[in-house]
Amino acid sequence: MGNIRASFQKSFYEVEHAHISPFYGYLRGSVSRAALRRIAEELLRVDYVGTNRQICGCTLRTSYGLPCACELGRYRLGGIPIPIDVVHVHWRKLTMEVELEVGEDDGSEVDMTSAMDELWRQFRSLDVIGKRALKSRVCELAYPTMTPLCPPPEKLKTKGGVKKKGKKPAEYDVYRDPLYHESYIEDVVNVESGGNCGFRVIASLHGYGEDGWPMVRRELGLEIIDKDRSTLYDKLFSNRLSEVRESLMIESFGSQPPEKWLSLPDMGYLIANRYNVVLVCLGNPCMTFFPMTSSHSPNVSIYCIGFVNHNHWVQVNMKEGFPLPPVTLDWKKFHSHIATTWMLGFAGRMQHWQLLTPVLA
Template sequence: MLGNSIGDMVKCWEAMNNNLRLQLENIRASFQKSFYEVEHAHISPFYGYLRGSVSRAALRRIAEELLRVDYIGANRQICDCTLRTSYRLPCACELGRYTLGGIPIPIDVVHVHWRKLTMEVELEVGADDGSEVDMTCAMDELWKRFRSLDVIGKRALKSRVCELAYPTMTPLCPPPEKLKTKGGVKKKGKKPAEYDVYRDPSYHEYVDKASQSSQRQSQPSQTSKKLKLSKKQPQFIFQFPNHIRSYIKDVVNVESDEVRESLMIESFGSQPPEKWLTLPDMGYLIANLYNVVLVCLGNPCMTFFPMTSSHSPNVSIYCIDFVNHNHWVQVNMKEGFSLPPVTLDLRKFRSHTTITWMLGFTGRLQHWQLLTLVLA
């Protein structure tokens, strides 16, 4: 426009005016898209209060931040809250709390800047007579149209109105009775090799299972009392967190002589405690060398995923704990037990390959957070 000195002020003014009009139309078009167009990533009822009321740019930032919830959860200390401090949008720890609570994102947590989807100036107090926001005529016409339609048309119109009135609801309904899936796992706890139908239970299944177990624990029976007094209970059971004791099958202990022999190295003698296996220093070394998921159930509890391979549903999970302050034991857990959080090193040096492990075990990681929040 101003690339050369040819022309006069009138032509330059017209060119600037045309550019401003073009930008204004683009902004208005983006507002209309935010009103009526819904991207596939925002179809979930989790965004129900935000669709049509918040700009799509804000929804995209929230969707990207939601991916961090898989390995941050609701921990405010780990979340740097950059999105909240820089853009006034909910950050990962806030989204994690909404996810655990099963509630949609409230619109009040989004700054008013992202909710302004119009170029019009707000009217002064007392200047509005109510005619611009009056919906009486529109509602009357809507009722007339509803009465004039047949049954199919009434259902279609009602579904459209319900989408506006109940943005967080979904028209999908659960089946009236539980369906028998073909080819499912027949026996609990047994998973055939190379069985591609088997999957990790979802987060909601973990919550249902936890609520059922809590109800059973609230009504103790004679059988449960006998189990508590049984000699088959592992002798180290009280050295584990309370919320995972029900998932422990047994503890593989070693004799004291075997512990002493393991600490003896030829020509070097017995090794001091500073040369024993320590976590988290050796955790990722074991996970990467043997391509397994290593879980420490001691203090602190932590999970070590392999950092050199991608997620596999048939991976072996080994649980260990440091008992009596002198040796490690192997802990055999029941199928589907919850996993403790990952270490800070994994969050700092994670890669796309490592994230696949956290995504594959999202349900178990979130279940652990749910149990710790309930106990807290």
């Protein structure tokens, strides 16, 4: 009995590596580990099943009450986390407690267990920005006599990605353009190609894992229609707004045409604003993208990506304090007044870039 109870507790609090992806955000801590393992195995079939029901066969759905490959394909294609209600209630009963009779005094009026469990579930399902906001609100309740500001979150770790073996591409732009970059590069992490490589890199840097690229596409799609920044994007993209938005939408898995690739500077603005990070692109040209509607933060995460062979994005891990390339003219033209603090906060590193550039001219 003790082992069974311990198994239930594991389903609540322990997360297996395969289930870290935000794709499982609504399920972690809410369904059994056995169900998560079956779903993870079924997810491997998505690459060749896609959303085709005939190829899928839907065995997992009909036999176990769990989402099958074609269902998972639709969620993945849309960058949507697996909804909790598509999992049969059998897999969601993570308790061994017997339900009390109606009317029995069980102290439920003052019991916060369910509320706290739901709070944790919501917290685990949120992205980094959402977690910061929720944590801030909880801190206000927990420490009413203290400042409402919470300590700044730790930087997301950009290391730990699986480095693909093999020779570097013959035209490795990250190292060659400009040459002095090499002294500031710690390592380069490759990702799978196929038209989603840029979104794979951002997903990896953001902690989603490389396979979280559909989530990035979806979140950037939500960013471009954000009401608070609609005026900004109308100015930035002008009559290309619908074109930029459509570039984020895909209809099938597999290789994507060039118009669906991560393109700069368009995606640079969206990424920096959506995730409140500094995005640095090493390639031709080299560019820095600061958030356009927020103020400078000394603890901001810097995502560095490189464009190689004129058709592929990679993750570039840089040494601390590396020089930053200039921002775009449109960033200078359309950023909010408060966003000027980003330029001030990184002035030294941007001046360092300017000092080095003439040497290579």
